Structure formats: C-alpha cells, structure tokens
Amino acid sequence: MTTRPFRFGLSANRPRSVNEWSALARQLDSLGYHTLQMPDHFGPRLSIAPALVLAAQASTRLRVGSLVYDNDFRHPALLAQEVATIDLLTEGRFEFGIGAGWLRREYDATGIVFDPGRVRVDRLAEALDIITPLLAGESVTFQGRHYQLNEASAGFATVQQPHPPLLMGGGGKRLLTLAARRADIISVMPRSRGDGSGLDDADAAEDAFLEKVRWIREAAAARFQVIELNTLVQAVTLTDEPEREAERLADEWKMPVPTMLASPLLLIGSVNAIAETLLARRERLGISYISIFEKDLEPFARIIDRMRAFTVSAG
Numbered sequence: 001m002t003t004r005p006f007r008f009g010l011s012a013n014r015p016r017s018v019n020e021w022s023a024l025a026r027q028l029d030s031l032g033y034h035t036l037q038m039p040d041h042f043g044p045r046l047s048i049a050p051a052l053v054l055a056a057q058a059s060t061r062l063r064v065g066s067l068v069y070d071n072d073f074r075h076p077a078l079l080a081q082e083v084a085t086i087d088l089l090t091e092g093r094f095e096f097g098i099g100a101g102w103l104r105r106e107y108d109a110t111g112i113v114f115d116p117g118r119v120r121v122d123r124l125a126e127a128l129d130i131i132t133p134l135l136a137g138e139s140v141t142f143q144g145r146h147y148q149l150n151e152a153s154a155g156f157a158t159v160q161q162p163h164p165p166l167l168m169g170g171g172g173k174r175l176l177t178l179a180a181r182r183a184d185i186i187s188v189m190p191r192s193r194g195d196g197s198g199l200d201d202a203d204a205a206e207d208a209f210l211e212k213v214r215w216i217r218e219a220a221a222a223r224f225q226v227i228e229l230n231t232l233v234q235a236v237t238l239t240d241e242p243e244r245e246a247e248r249l250a251d252e253w254k255m256p257v258p259t260m261l262a263s264p265l266l267l268i269g270s271v272n273a274i275a276e277t278l279l280a281r282r283e284r285l286g287i288s289y290i291s292i293f294e295k296d297l298e299p300f301a302r303i304i305d306r307m308r309a310f311t312v313s314a315g
Helices: 020-031 046-055 076-089 104-110 119-134 175-180 206-226 242-253 255-262 273-287 294-306
Strands: 007-011 035-038 062-064 094-099 138-145 148-152 166-170 185-188 228-232 235-238 266-269 286-293
Touching: 007 228, 007 294, 020 035, 020 046, 020 294, 035 046, 035 094, 035 119, 046 076, 046 119, 076 094, 076 119, 094 119, 094 185, 119 138, 119 148, 119 175, 166 175, 166 228, 175 185, 175 206, 185 286, 206 228, 206 273, 235 242, 235 273, 235 294, 242 255, 242 266, 255 266, 266 273, 273 286, 273 294, 286 294
Parallel strands: 007 035, 007 286, 035 062, 062 094, 094 166, 166 185, 185 228, 228 286, 235 266
Antiparallel strands: 138 148
16 A cells, blocks of 8 residues: 555634634644635535635645535536636635535435435436536536436536546445545545434444445555545544543443544544554555544644654645
C-alpha cells in the first residue's frame, strides 16, 4: 500500500456572517488544515455552493469540498452545473463529494421517497454516468431506470480535468464497491441503518474498517493505488487518561473500551498519543485524509501542529 501524506479537513456549516465565515477559512489555513468541507442536510445551515466559494475567496491555499452532496436532493444535471460553477469560482480547489443519502427523517420531512439502499446506490451510479460527461462540457442523452435525458447540456468543462476529485462516502459493500470503481477519494464510514435512522455504531470497530478497506481494494484492483482514503472522525478528546474518557463515553457508543479506543471514528488521548495513533492507522488501514467537526477545531489543531512533519501542502 502506497503511504500517502496526511491531509486534514474540517466539516462546518453553522450560519455565520460574511466576515465570520471568511475568518474561519483564514483560521483553518493558518492552523494547517487542508480543506473546509460542508455536509448536505436540511435545517438552519449554510448552503454548500455559495459558502464554499466565499471560503475559497478568503484563502489562496485552502481547498473546499462537499462531504457529501445527497444525490437524491438534486437532479444530476442541476448538480453538474453547481459543481462546475464551484470549481470555476474557486479556481480549481473544489473536491466533489457525493453519496446515496442515508437519513430518512430528512426525506420524510420534505416528501422525498426514501427508497431501499440498493435502489439509492443504483440511482447514484446512474447520476455519475450523467454528471461526469456534463463536467467535460458534453451534452448528454441518457435512458436509465431513474433518469432520462435528451441532449441535455447543463454543465461546462471544469478547471480540474477530467473533473474535480470525486469523493464518495459510505459503509456498505454495495456503495463502497461503486466508490472503488469511480472515486478518487473514499470516505470510509459505518454503514447506515436500513431504516434510515442513522449510522450503525456497531459497525465502527477497527475490524469493520479493515473489512471495508478489503472490499475497496478488491473492487478497485489496480486503481487502488491512486485512491485516497478518508474518514470523518466523530470526536476528538485530548486527555492523559484515555481509558477513563472511553469509559465515560461507553454508554453512548455501546462499545467496550478497547474497541472504542481502536475505532477510527474516535481520537482519545494526549497530543502525542493521537499523533502516533494516526500514523498507526495509516499503516494498518491506509487512511491518510482525516476530517473532523468544527467542535473539535482547536484540539485537533494541536495535533496537526504536532504532525506537520508528516503533512504536505494541499495547494
């Protein structure tokens, strides 16, 4: 397995003023983060496209990305136009993350049908067949099960060619197999529950992630060497007593303490210990692109500072 340099992303979308959002982008740049990422959910949140363009304008180095667009919320032709616009206005610093959708309550709240997982993944595969040529500036005629287009021209050639880096995230074998064949970056996560109620914490153990990486490796074959592996860490806790902190979180995560401490979704320990953990996980799992939530911005910045010798600029 090729050892990739570390990259660090932060997922944020809390509403802020223009000045505050721009200041956040500059802060991330100064602290050594490589990417400002945004999820795609309904509610009191900033919209992805304008927010990422503004963030990129505030920094000449910081990359921006969607983590991830829900394919079911937009027609692929509309999404292709949005992706091409973001890539142009950020001067080629956009990472295009897309997923099949997983949180049923958002579907129910907006009247969007929440189909079984296999259907959502198949629809995502069709969407990619449409979006990719649109991002090359081609018109598309497509007759599929889920989408039908007739000489649609809804995008334009992106700055990054053949398209912005494609990030796909998920935890089930069907979705990870699709990602292994199509994506440049794969965000490895626990599988979502079949009823759409959320992610399955029982699928967050290191052994589960090892199996997911094996699925990716088998499906990707020779192209596995060019795939960058990511995960979105759910909590970063700096402490000199990691076992005690894990015990405190055990009821919430419903995992034994040793399993929690080894889970790629959690970082618990001192700055030095977590830096060593990230190095070890990169060796075992190949995960070199670490994303965190904005609640952990400050503690994780200390870890980035400790690991500067292992990072490279994303610019």
